[in-house]
Amino acid sequence: MAERARATIATIAREAGVSVPTVSKVLNNRGDVAPQTRRRVEDLLVKHRYRRRTATRTTRTGLIDLVFVDLHGQWSAEVLRGVEEATQRADVGVVVSAVKGQEARPHGHWLRRIMARGSDGLLLVLSDLSPDQRSQLADVGMPVVLVDPVGVPDAEIASVGATNWRGGMAATQHLIELGHSRIAVIGGPPAYLCSRARLDGYRSALERAGLTVPAEYVRQGDFLSASGHRETMALLDLDEPPTAIFACADQMAMGVYEALFDRGLRVPQDVSVVGFDDLAQTRWAVPPLTTVRQPLTEMAAVATRMLLQLVAGEELDSTRLELTTDLVRRSSTAPPGAAAPPEPAAGEAAEEPGAPVGA
Amino acid sequence: MAERARATIATIAREAGVSVPTVSKVLNNRGDVAPQTRRRVEDLLVKHRYRRRTATRTTRTGLIDLVFVDLHGQWSAEVLRGVEEATQRADVGVVVSAVKGQEARPHGHWLRRIMARGSDGLLLVLSDLSPDQRSQLADVGMPVVLVDPVGVPDAEIASVGATNWRGGMAATQHLIELGHSRIAVIGGPPAYLCSRARLDGYRSALERAGLTVPAEYVRQGDFLSASGHRETMALLDLDEPPTAIFACADQMAMGVYEALFDRGLRVPQDVSVVGFDDLAQTRWAVPPLTTVRQPLTEMAAVATRMLLQLVAGEELDSTRLELTTDLVRRSSTAPPGAAAPPEPAAGEAAEEPGAPVGA
DNA sequence: TTGTATGCGTTATCAT
DNA sequence: ATGATAACGCATACAA
Numbered sequence: 109m110a111e112r113a114r115a116t117i118a119t120i121a122r123e124a125g126v127s128v129p130t131v132s133k134v135l136n137n138r139g140d141v142a143p144q145t146r147r148r149v150e151d152l153l154v155k156h157r158y159r160r161r162t163a164t165r166t167t168r169t170g171l172i173d174l175v176f177v178d179l180h181g182q183w184s185a186e187v188l189r190g191v192e193e194a195t196q197r198a199d200v201g202v203v204v205s206a207v208k209g210q211e212a213r214p215h216g217h218w219l220r221r222i223m224a225r226g227s228d229g230l231l232l233v234l235s236d237l238s239p240d241q242r243s244q245l246a247d248v249g250m251p252v253v254l255v256d257p258v259g260v261p262d263a264e265i266a267s268v269g270a271t272n273w274r275g276g277m278a279a280t281q282h283l284i285e286l287g288h289s290r291i292a293v294i295g296g297p298p299a300y301l302c303s304r305a306r307l308d309g310y311r312s313a314l315e316r317a318g319l320t321v322p323a324e325y326v327r328q329g330d331f332l333s334a335s336g337h338r339e340t341m342a343l344l345d346l347d348e349p350p351t352a353i354f355a356c357a358d359q360m361a362m363g364v365y366e367a368l369f370d371r372g373l374r375v376p377q378d379v380s381v382v383g384f385d386d387l388a389q390t391r392w393a394v395p396p397l398t399t400v401r402q403p404l405t406e407m408a409a410v411a412t413r414m415l416l417q418l419v420a421g422e423e424l425d426s427t428r429l430e431l432t433t434d435l436v437r438r439s440s441t442a443p444p445g446a447a448a449p450p451e452p453a454a455g456e457a458a459e460e461p462g463a464p465v466g467a
Numbered sequence: 468m469a470e471r472a473r474a475t476i477a478t479i480a481r482e483a484g485v486s487v488p489t490v491s492k493v494l495n496n497r498g499d500v501a502p503q504t505r506r507r508v509e510d511l512l513v514k515h516r517y518r519r520r521t522a523t524r525t526t527r528t529g530l531i532d533l534v535f536v537d538l539h540g541q542w543s544a545e546v547l548r549g550v551e552e553a554t555q556r557a558d559v560g561v562v563v564s565a566v567k568g569q570e571a572r573p574h575g576h577w578l579r580r581i582m583a584r585g586s587d588g589l590l591l592v593l594s595d596l597s598p599d600q601r602s603q604l605a606d607v608g609m610p611v612v613l614v615d616p617v618g619v620p621d622a623e624i625a626s627v628g629a630t631n632w633r634g635g636m637a638a639t640q641h642l643i644e645l646g647h648s649r650i651a652v653i654g655g656p657p658a659y660l661c662s663r664a665r666l667d668g669y670r671s672a673l674e675r676a677g678l679t680v681p682a683e684y685v686r687q688g689d690f691l692s693a694s695g696h697r698e699t700m701a702l703l704d705l706d707e708p709p710t711a712i713f714a715c716a717d718q719m720a721m722g723v724y725e726a727l728f729d730r731g732l733r734v735p736q737d738v739s740v741v742g743f744d745d746l747a748q749t750r751w752a753v754p755p756l757t758t759v760r761q762p763l764t765e766m767a768a769v770a771t772r773m774l775l776q777l778v779a780g781e782e783l784d785s786t787r788l789e790l791t792t793d794l795v796r797r798s799s800t801a802p803p804g805a806a807a808p809p810e811p812a813a814g815e816a817a818e819e820p821g822a823p824v825g826a
Numbered sequence: 827t828t829g830t831a832t833g834c835g836t837t838a839t840c841a842t
Numbered sequence: 843a844t845g846a847t848a849a850c851g852c853a854t855a856c857a858a
Contacts, residue, residue, distance in 0.1 A: 116845065127835050132847060138498060142833055170584055171530075171562070179551055181747055185544035192538055192565045201584060203530065203560040206551045225529055225560060333751075362751045369753075388540055389748035392692075392721045394728075475829065486851045491831055501849055519830080 115156035124149050137226045169226040171201045172415060175218065177235040179206040182387045183404065187233055187255065190408025198416055200228065207235075223248060229415045231255060231408075234300075237265070251418035253411045258300050266418065266427045268411040272302045275400040275433030276309025276356070279382040282398070282435055283352045284317045287443045288380060292325040292350035294339045294360055303331075306356045306384060325350060329360050336363025344371055351444040352380040358387045361397055361440075376442035386436055395439035403431050474515035483508050494519075496528075496585040528585040530560045531774060534577065536594040538565040541746045542718075542763065546592055546614065549767025557775055559587065566594075582607060588774045590614060590767075593659075596624070610777035612770045617659050625777065625786045627770040631661045634759040634792030635668025635715070638741040641757070641794055642711045643676045646802045647739060651684040651709035653698045653719055662690075665715045665743060684709060688719050695722025703730055710803040711739040717746045720756055720799075735801035745795055754798035762790050 117135075121128045126145060133141050134149040141149075152158075174191055176184050188204065195202055207218050219241055222230065230245065233255045237245070242265070245252055254267035261267040283291050293310045296303030307326070314321050324346055329335030336355050340363065343350055355361035361383035365375060373379050375395055383390060383399035390397035410431065414424055480490045485504060492500050493508040500508075511517075533550055535543050547563065554561055566577050578600055581589065589604065592614045596604070601624070604611055613626035620626040642650050652669045655662030666685070673680050683705055688694030695714050699722065702709055714720035720742030724734060732738050734754055742749060742758035749756035769790065773783055 118845080128845090129836085129847075130834060132845095133834085136847080140497070140499060140833065145833080171560075173560075174563075179544075179548050181544055182541060184547075185538075185540050188543075188547070188563065189538050189565075192563070199580065201530075201532075201562040201564065201580075204533075204547065204551070204563045205560065206548075221558065221560075365751070365753075389751065392724070392748065392752060394724075394753040477829080487829090488831080488852080489850060491829095492850090495831075497832095499849060504849080 115158045117158075120149060120152045120156060120158060124152050137224070169228055170199060171203050171225075171227050172229045172231065172412075172419070173203045173205065173222050173227045174231045174233070175222075175235070176204070176206045176233045178209050182389060183385070184233070186387070186404040187408040190405035190410075191231065191412045193405070194409040194412035194416070200416070200419075203227065219244065223250065228419045229253070231411055231415055232257075233408075234258060251415060253415040253418070255408055255411045256302055260301060261428055263427060266411075266414050266424055268407050268414065268429045268431070269302065270402045270407060271430050271433050272305035272402075273309040273312075275384060275402065275435075276306035276354070277313045278309075278433065278435045279306075279354050279384065279400050280310045280313035281317075282437070282441065283354065283380060283382060284313060284319070286352075286380065286441060288352040289319055290325075290348060290350040290444075291319075291352045291354060292327065292343050293354045293356065294327045294329045294336055294364070295356050296329060296331045296360075298328065300331075303356060310354055322348075329356070331357040331359055333359045333363035333366070336360030337367045338363070340364045340367035341371075344368075344373075350379070352382070352441070354382045354384075356384050358383040358385040358390045358397065358399055361390070361399070362393065365393065375440050380441040380444070382441060391438075393440075398438045398441040399436050401434045401436045403433075407431050474517045476517075479508060479511045479515060479517060483511050496583070527587050527778070529558060530562050530584075530586050531588045531590065531771075531778070532562045532564065532581050532586045533590045533592070534581075534594070535563070535565045535592045537568050541748060542744070543592070545746070545763040546767040549764035549769075550590065550771045552764070553768040553771035553775070559775070559778075562586065578603065582609065587778045588612070590770055590774055591616075592767075593617060610774060612774040612777070614767055614770045615661055619660060620787055622786060625770075625773050625783055627766050627773065627788045627790070628661065629761045629766060630789050630792050631664035631761075632668040632671075634743060634761065634794075635665035635713070636672045637668075637792065637794045638665075638713050638743065638759050639669045639672035640676075641796070641800065642713065642739060642741060643672060643678070645711075645739065645800060647711040648678055649684075649707060649709040649803075650678075650711045650713060651686065651702050652713045652715065653686045653688045653695055653723070654715050655688060655690045655719075657687065662715060669713055681707075688715070688722075690716040690718055692718045692722035692725070695719030696726045697722070699723045699726035700730075703727075703732075709738070711741070711800070713741045713743075715743050717742040717744040717749045717756065717758055720749070720758065721752065724752065724756075734799050739800040739803070741800060750797075752799075757797045757800040758795050760793045760795045762792075766790050 117128050117131045121131045124131065126149065130141060130145065131149055134146050191202055205218065223244065227250060230250060230252045232252060236258045237252065252265055254261065254265060256269050257267045280291060291314065293307060295307045298304060311321060327339035327342065329339055336359070340353065343353065353364055355364050361381055364381050368375055368379055375381055381397065383397045384402065386399045386401035390399055410429060417424060476487050476490045480487045483490065485508065489500060489504065490508055493505050550561055564577065582603065586609060589609060589611045591611060595616050595618045596611065611624055613620065613624060615628050616626050639650060650673065652666060654666045657663060670680060686698035686701065688698055695718070699712065702712065712723055714723050720740055723740050727734055727738055734740055740756065742756045743761065745758045745760035749758055769788060776783060
């Protein structure tokens, strides 16, 4: 059996009994091929381990894919807005899809679909790619940009995030400056890098201020409000409950509010609360939430522009960008110990309109 | 100038100096045509008013288009979720785009783009189609479903809405039943049909109860929170300010909250508030907002299923569907002049349509 | 028939 | 030169 130096399109074409262009069409997902023929050729391509000689520049479909891992309310909406903004002028359509949290890992049928349909590029939000998926994408030369990736950003893959560590630090420092020393934190899933970074920022701020962190002050949530509620309850049951809580996501902060409310504690007089994200709804919360703004819309817009550059075959200046986070001071933080009746009974004392009323 | 019985592909082909198949490819958005050629042929097709002889069964692209008129936060997010849900199993991609409010009317370049790219169908949210656009779509046989259309739903075009009139009625009746007689309303843009319907529901409920509506009690907003704030301020400045306000959109209700807050008035002790939509965030508001639930997610899902039916060439049972609205009783409504606070809503009690409002 | 759609090869062209 | 793609037409299949 002769050693083939390298399988070329012509080899495949001869063996499949078709012309060279036909094989090319199969390779490029062109429509001009009968399903039968296509399958036959595809099989041969696999059999011969065919690889393109040159950096493939596939035909544009004019579509990019935006894939969310779970379509969660406000958060996704802001990302979508950013993507829209960035594609407004370019002539590309945005195909939005959501994969269920679990589906993300396994076979990634979603990726197969996208690749079969043909897409110029992929924006993946709050997720990550398996090595297998990466090589699939690399094979067809489909560029990817990750928005707020879960894991350690691979230097190979472009990604956009926020300065989570600095944000966590800023939130905590703000509380320290107000005079708090019993500051608890409710983090997100530890698998999420952004979550870890915020937590580390919290730790660093406390250490730098010479404060120690009791282990029970570091709670683990899942970014959703229920976990904020649950962990706050646990915190309030401690012998020395905190005077301030840093929730690593606004959604969780809403749960914190609720729990404090249930216990008849006022924000910020009894407990100060800081969130993270700056979702629109936190402005309407009572009291308006002090939080760390994460420029989701802009992050998405930047990621999209990066992707469009890659699609156009241009080089990126940097494969990793982190946009800055900012502390937004509203009304949920105040110096500790303004007044502290821990457990008022059902009797209600509505004093100032500024204070939410414990029941 | 000779009268041609009917322009055929062959006519066009001859005139354009290409073969018949090439024209066919242009018609079907196939890729095998040079941009120059394509444009030349397209121009001729328009010039000759070319029409397919046969009921065109275009090749599926596996894509549908979801077009928002302005991408507004939570609202769009819920719609998107519904669409995702409905397409999850079907093998179709959802191309999401947003047109700026003004762009919607004029030439609709966005529609050209979509048609050029090729789409199996169109979901249009909170908007309407010009007659011109309708005929364009009809020409290529692209089905459309409108979600919550702005104007009078054309019987020809499939659309999904909510029972806005009933919702407006229910909200108002609820307030009447609580004992309110000075009930104001803040409506949306009068051009929006859904807005008018809610307002009419409000009027009917009051009339039915034998109450008269002072003209100053009917305010016009734009569905955004700022307008809710502004109109509430105006209402409070009246000689006889209302004891209850029905805001025709949750966003506006948040503005109402804010204005009442600014004036040192409590919800619901001093003024009751009812919203419309039931956005997720209203559960976190303090107090949780009594509102009319509009099943946005389900409306979108239903609309999508209708569209997929049309794409599949099936007939619809009905071209117009209205999903039901439900009053969700939370804690922002109480009898007028009530001294007692509402029952504490512990944890998830917020969702219950129970009765926090004692008589 | 006549009109239209599809699969695939031919030819020219582009990139290395 | 050589591998690969792009544009177009031919032949044919299918529809009314």
